[in-house]
Amino acid sequence: MTDAPAPIDPPVAPRLTPHVSMKRVTILVNPLSGGVGPQAAAEAEAILSVYDFEATVTTLEGPRIADQIGEALAAKPDVLFVLAGDGTARSVAARAGAKGPLIAPLPGGTMNMLPKALYGTADWKLTLRLALEDGAPQVVSGGEVEGEAFYCAAILGAPALWAPAREAMRTGKLKLAWLYGRRALKRAFSGHIRFSLDGGDRRRAEALVLISPMISKVMDEPVGLEAAAMTPSDAAQAFALAARAVFDDWRHDPNVMTQPARRITVSARSKIPAVIDGEPMLLGRNATVVFLPRAFMALAPLPPAAEGSI
Template identity: 45%
Template sequence: MRVEVVVNIASGSVGKDAPAQAEAILAAHGVEGRVHAPSEGELNACLRAAIDSRPDAVLVVAGDGTARAAAEMAGPDGPMIAPLPGGTMNMLPHALYGVVPWPEAMAACLENGQTRMISGGEINGRVFFVAAILGSPALWAEAREAARAGRADLALMRARRALRRAFSGRLRYVLDGRPKGKTEALSLMCPLVSAELDANEQALEAAALDPSSALDIFRLGVSTVTGNWRDDPSVVVGRCRIGKVWAGGRIPAILDGEPVRLDDTVSIRFRPKAFRALVPAV
């Protein structure tokens, strides 16, 4: 087996010793590979070069955005991708490997790794593999990112904007040809993480979250904590293979934990074969 390892030492939980740790793990398992530690501005180019060299697998120690980028670059026909947990939220790594440190996940993949085809979703060409949230609640993620960067002033400004936008910019949507709906936010969950979908389900789980007051938001929050949010009267849940969402302006969104801004009209589709993951054999 020949692998490429890309380590983002500036990511949330990686650290400057990570490249040496990765090299030691490769050596301990007798695996041929190269370890790269690019600067932040060179990260995507390094990923692209690693994937284009056609190794058996590319192991990525970084945050959610880099994990998603690597999986999207490789696609279903590229090398296997192991998105190891090196960020803050680690949504895709935790879904694939559980909540374990990246050296443990890396060692498990090298000891008895196998290929697992991962499905996902696509919104206007942007791919996600865990979950997407569209609508004003996604603005809170922008405030979170500013706080993580140490910009308290910017975080406060974005938090105020999120409060102002609540209930003021609702989404319209059509899913799988069903009647048009209106909602405050639309959540799309992949089979990889949905508690309601089988892992081989050929659709996304779609949930329209439409609280109409602060009391509804509180009740929905309690339901989310207790795990009963699908039963909340302000939530409409269904399956989705294709869909369309539109609004009066650009749509804020979160794709696998990363905030993005979408156009005012977007198309949704389920992708049954999104990328090949390297995972430990069960």
């Protein structure tokens, strides 16, 4: 008589973060975004299936994206993950607002500024697990210009034209970088912008960079956007400034002036080129930027210094 096989214990679900109660989780997936791919929805479903909650995976479909975002928010999940491009992630966060569900934007776009700021990685699968197992509610401040919200940085002025070329070069898309660079050369340094911070005197600059408290290295509290005005003396200096990283070198340059501001007005003789959280766009000749102290609530691991406060 042979012994009966020993019973196999069921797999143990991974530990969920102790900082948030998660019973219902939704993830929106755009397979057409540059950093996603056609298998992403199935891969996300496989990852979520091992956790102890009800999971919904929605594949975004072109003309229905706006409606699908609305439906996902109306369902009021505990956490809404977004695996899509930078613009879609910003749109979901903006529509959720401070009173919506926790938002977790996964890196599925080109520049992924917001996901990198929150999670420090461009690997969406790792980001998903980090948020589920170590995430905590975090207030994300930001800004808004002409109805477009941003949570990392907005670059206004001619040097903004170089951002797409720099990103294309960084990712090895040399032909695209050349096309973007040629466009920037045609339009760069054709005019200055004039700006005013919180109703103060109007000043002139080559470009104005508005950095959120989440990114800023000089603000300990979310009292406003860090406004960095670039005033190079010639085109060569402006080229050098535009080639540097937004969050590292500009504020240390003697040609850059920084101070916090809650309301910023900007004007120029022609439409103002801008990059909003990595996305290039063209603003009107006059634009107003306002600070959003509580733009939305994110689910992300806490910085080391804040872990003891939970």
